[in-house]
Amino acid sequence: MKLNIETHGGTTLAIAEGRLDFGAANGFQKQLEQELAGAGSSAGGARAPVAALILDCGGVDYVSSAGLRVFLVVARAAKRDGVAFSICALQPAVREVFDLSGFSRIITVHADRASALAQAGHSSA
Amino acid sequence: MNEGRLAVPGDAAQLPVLAHFLQQFWSTAGLPAAALNSFELALEEIFINVVMHAAHAAHAAHSVHATHAVHGGSVPRVEVALALTADGVTMALEDDGPAFDPLSLPAPDVAASLDERPVGGLGVFLVRQLMDSVSYTRVGARNRLSLTKRIGTRAAGE
Numbered sequence: 001m002k003l004n005i006e007t008h009g010g011t012t013l014a015i016a017e018g019r020l021d022f023g024a025a026n027g028f029q030k031q032l033e034q035e036l037a038g039a040g041s042s043a044g045g046a047r048a049p050v051a052a053l054i055l056d057c058g059g060v061d062y063v064s065s066a067g068l069r070v071f072l073v074v075a076r077a078a079k080r081d082g083v084a085f086s087i088c089a090l091q092p093a094v095r096e097v098f099d100l101s102g103f104s105r106i107i108t109v110h111a112d113r114a115s116a117l118a119q120a121g122h123s124s125a
Numbered sequence: 126m127n128e129g130r131l132a133v134p135g136d137a138a139q140l141p142v143l144a145h146f147l148q149q150f151w152s153t154a155g156l157p158a159a160a161l162n163s164f165e166l167a168l169e170e171i172f173i174n175v176v177m178h179a180a181h182a183a184h185a186a187h188s189v190h191a192t193h194a195v196h197g198g199s200v201p202r203v204e205v206a207l208a209l210t211a212d213g214v215t216m217a218l219e220d221d222g223p224a225f226d227p228l229s230l231p232a233p234d235v236a237a238s239l240d241e242r243p244v245g246g247l248g249v250f251l252v253r254q255l256m257d258s259v260s261y262t263r264v265g266a267r268n269r270l271s272l273t274k275r276i277g278t279r280a281a282g283e
Contacts, residue, residue, distance in 0.1 A: 022173050023140055062162065064169045065248035072244055079239060093162035100254045101247055102235030 001028045002059075005035060010051040011120040012038075013113070017059030020067030029070040036077055052120040053078055056113050058089035068101055075107045084108075088116035127154070127209045135176045135201040135220060143168055143205060150207045156214065160276045163255040164216060167272050168205065170248035171218050171227065175203055175268070179222040213257070213275040219267050226261045227270065228253075 001018040012035055020028060036053060055074075057063075071087065078085035086108035090098060098104055110116035129150040133139040147168055151161050183199040201222030208215045233246040253259055256272045263269070 021140060021144075021169055022137055062165060064166050065245075065251055066169075066173070068247055069244050072239075072242060075239060093159075096162075097166065097251055097255075100235075100251060101233075102237075105236070106239040106242065 001031075003028070003031045003035075007050075008117060008120075011054060011117065012050045012052070013054045013056060013117070015056040015059065019062045020060055020070070021062060021064050022066040025066035025070050028067070029073060032070065032074045033077060036074065036081060036083060050083060052084040052086070054110075054113070054116045054120060055085070055087045056089050056116070057087055057091070057094060058113070060094060061091055063094045063097060065101075068097065068103060071103065071107060084120065086110055086116050086119065088113050129207040130204065132202055132204040135172075135179055135203045135222060137173060137176050139203075140169060140172060143172060146205065147207065154209055156276060160214075160274070163274060164214065164272075167216065167252045167256060168218075170252050171270055171272075172203060172205075174227045174248065175201060175218070175220045175222055175225070178225045178227075179220075182223040182225075210273065213273060215271065215273045217269060217271045219264070219269045221267050224263055225268055226263075228259060228261050 001016060001020060001024045004015040004017075006013040006015065014032065014035055016028070018024065032053075032055070038050070053074075055071075075085050088110040089112050090109060095109075098109070108119075110119060129146065131143065131146045133142055144165060147164060148161070151158075151164075179199060179201045186199075201220040203218060203220040206217045206219075227249045230246065230249050232250050233243060234241075235250070237243075252272070255274070257274045258272070260271050261268070262271075
């Protein structure tokens with residue numbers, strides 16, 4: 001899994017790409033938790049404290065239960081840290097397992113990046 | 126090619142090999158790409174279940190760390206068979222690991238809140254949802270899980 005990070009004001013946009021299967025899940029979780037840790041602590045860095053974490057899954061073409069588990073763990077950690085967490089741009093096959101799992105009810109999902117950023121209160125400009 | 130068969134050690138590192146085998150079968154058979162995801166997911170979930178269950182069983186038997194025990198000759202052999210049917214695809218996974226019916230696992234509460242939601246148990250649930258039929262049989266010393274799903278191909282009338 002590849003993860004590219006962009007900062008839009010107080011929002012961290014994590015753009016994921018690849019196959020989120022059993023083999024990729026642990027590493028991907030660590031990457032996201034790192035972003036969240038950076039988001040949670042405003043400790044002296046040049047970086048502004050982050051209020052929101054958006055995970056863009058437009059480039060993720062496969063997610064198994066191991067990947068869903070990562071979404072759940074990260075969503076929980078974000079809630080604990082007071083960071084607004086959302087996911088956007090799910091591909092149809094991924095959206096299907098997301099819906100079947102009931103995750104659409106517990107994790108905020110936006111159709112695309114623009115609406116996720118708008119919701120987070122920042123423009124992508 | 127109407128049938129395909131591949132045997133691998135029950136090691137999670139073999140997952141990409143299995144996924145590649147399935148993708149090859151799919152494209153050779155000219156099956157619609159949109160229907161592949163359900164089978165990829167079912168293959169991963171069931172295979173990983175076999176791997177994990179064998180590791181846990183070995184752990185219990187040897188009371189050492191599962192990761193070590195699993196290298197002590199208790200890795201099951203897993204065979205995957207794919208076949209085209211009149212209106213879809215059948216996938217069967219057989220392994221010589223300890224007897225284990227994944228369909229006996231309780232269904233997760235998919236209506237639970239973020240905080241109440243357990244982090245596991247979704248895999249088999251998703252397989253049941255995505256496949257038309259899933260059945261388990263113990264054949265001699267082997268577990269056999271058979272999965273079928275109808276696929277709307279341009280050849281099939283319905």
